[in-house]
Amino acid sequence: MPSPHPRKQFAQHWLRSDVALNKIIAAAELSLTDKVLEIGPGTGILTRLLLPLSASVLAIEIDRDLCKKLVASFGKLDKFLLLQGDFLTLDLNNCLESFPQFQDPNKVVANIPYNITGPILEKLLGKISNPNPKPLDLIVLLVQKEVAERIAAKPGTKAFGALSVRVQYLAEAELVYHVPAKAFYPPPKVDSAVVRLRPRNFQPAADSPKQLENLVTAGFREKRKMLRNNLKSLVESDRFTEILTELDINPQARAEQLSLAQWVALSNRIAAHRSESLTSDFCTDAIYRISTPDS
Template sequence: MTIRPRKQFGQHWLKSQKALDTIIFSAELNKSNPQTGTQGDRILEIGPGTGVLTKRLLPLVDKLLAVEIDRDLCKKLVNDYGKTDNFLLLEGDFLELNLPEILQPFPDFLAYNKVVANIPYNITGPIIEKLLGTISKPAEKQLDAIVLLIQKEVGERLTAEPNNKVYGALTLKVQYLADCEIVCTVPARDFYPPPKVDSVVVKITPRNLVNPAKNPAFLDSLIKLGFSSRRKMLKNNLKSLISPEKLNDTLEKLNLNPHARAENLSLEEWINLSNYLTSVGFKNI
């Protein structure tokens, strides 16, 4: 049976061996070594599709948990890899599945420590949020690494620095929880069918900040409010919370430009602003 990419699932199948090599290299994969007592990697692959990445991953890791929504592709994956000892396939929507509950009988697969995947572009944000959590509620499970093939524009937003037009709320919410880097660009022609945009391989490394926000939930809401209108200065976006005059004084105390826009503040400066407002009595937005 010929299986064709389905638009409803945002399927674009990678056909570049060079890109696959880069994904594998970036994930820094290891198998258990009985001589040294080193434990190998347990991988989660979201949207394995036809299995081109799956095939490359399986010999390099201890366990591979794959989650695929397409029933026809699941049949192909079972046919190709169903008898492989270190492979487990779940059929369903990754965003909807309760993996801890489903995988109770398979603790070795639940203990995945890395995610390596070519994910659907239309749900990139929700997938990253499920893996990392949010500023106010980080994921209980902190992964060693997340290597994803995603839309180039989104990759640029994840890795953006202040004073950049693509630097925004998503940037801050991800960078609060992880370090992000673009590994390489993958042109549209490397997929079937080719998407309308180029892609990038990104590596996201979860970590804890040395100086986190005193009230993460407040910071989360403050960032959202601050970026509610990118063209406006912070004192206008935040006027429902604090008067422009008081915010001017606050920004000056923090050595920040009173005319700053949301995109001008670094993550550290957003945290400092949140902490200061928390210290003078602001708790919720």
């Protein structure tokens, strides 16, 4: 069967570097008990390496022509299952009802389409306010280099942003290996990188995950501004400065200068402040009612 040509509509670029493929496999730390999910297997170059090292490989491919090639290559193997469709919209629980061997994969290893990296990460990890209820053991993805750097960025660096906080709250993140554009056919316009994520429950956790989510969004809205200016609509300026001082955070700090732990502490302290304010308002109102009875 002739090899299909890469399609722009699916952002297809075939990885052809053995070095990069081996880096991905090594990063996945595979064992024969692992049930792997591969998103966008393409021509099956990575699939071929995953199969002998794992208990099963569940592949999801949107391109019908590529599905035919994958079936021809691996369809007779008991440990391989292919689903044709869009990973973002497929209901895996329903699709896998009749295939218990492939249910609840514990690892994801994939070269994903770069134009939907964000939605894929959200489906795999969930959100700060709504984490994946069945967290994976390990996620290894080949993504755009700039995105990988943002995912794994350290506080105080230019790359550290809202994406860094959101992902790192849900998983330990590590940039494993840089992959040049020439490692693909056709070469994309950007370089790539392998990123490894280990889902976890961050401790100490946010008292109000939804508030942390909103705080991070507002805090990084304009990175050049000081944090107190970005968040002035959420907390009055004087009180916010007090909270930053209590947490030993520079009142002139910008969003990227706070560590993940400081973001969580800040969110918790603001939540506590709001609770204190509500209690104070209630008590003041109650005292007023007692001291001025209805005539």
